[in-house]
Amino acid sequence: MVKYVQVEKDATGRTPWHEAVAIPVEPVLDLHTFDPREVIPLLEDYLEEARSRGFARVLIIHGKGRGVLRHRVRSFLAKHPRVTAYHDAPPALGSWGATLVHLEADKNLEKQGADGAKGFPRFRGPLSPMAWLGLIMGVVLGIVLGIVWRGLR
Secondary structure (H helix, E strand, C coil), X not given: CEEECCCCCCCCCCCCCCCCXXXXXXXXXXXXXXXXXXXXXXXXXXXXXXXXXXXXXXXXXXCCCCCHHHHHHHHHHHXXXXXXXXXXXXHHHXXXXXXXXXXXXXXXXXXXXXXXXXXXXXXXXXXXXHHHHHHHHHHHHHHHHHHHHHHHC
């Protein structure tokens, strides 16, 4: 868990949060709920923790919008010593509204998985196997409901 504390005061002079907020470290980080001023300190902590947990790839969702947050995130990633590469996510994962980040391997961790990396799975083909499964299940459910509906008429 990354502990994050907001230290700025609001318009009334009070600190908005009185305690640290625990953010679970997963291979996907959605920045929509964070103030843009909080993003850089959050990313510093998140990337270090993700790397220490052995994640080789993480997905940072910044949204499409006007691209201000995307630019801020990518400027930070370009300077980060543990980031080996970053690029737009594949279309099924958010396209230019998300950035797929490749992290330097931690030498102290044992290799995980077939490709030696934990974290965001490799994307292969136009749709992942789970997406195809969901699509097929939806089509089958639609056919069954159509047959039932027709039988009730």
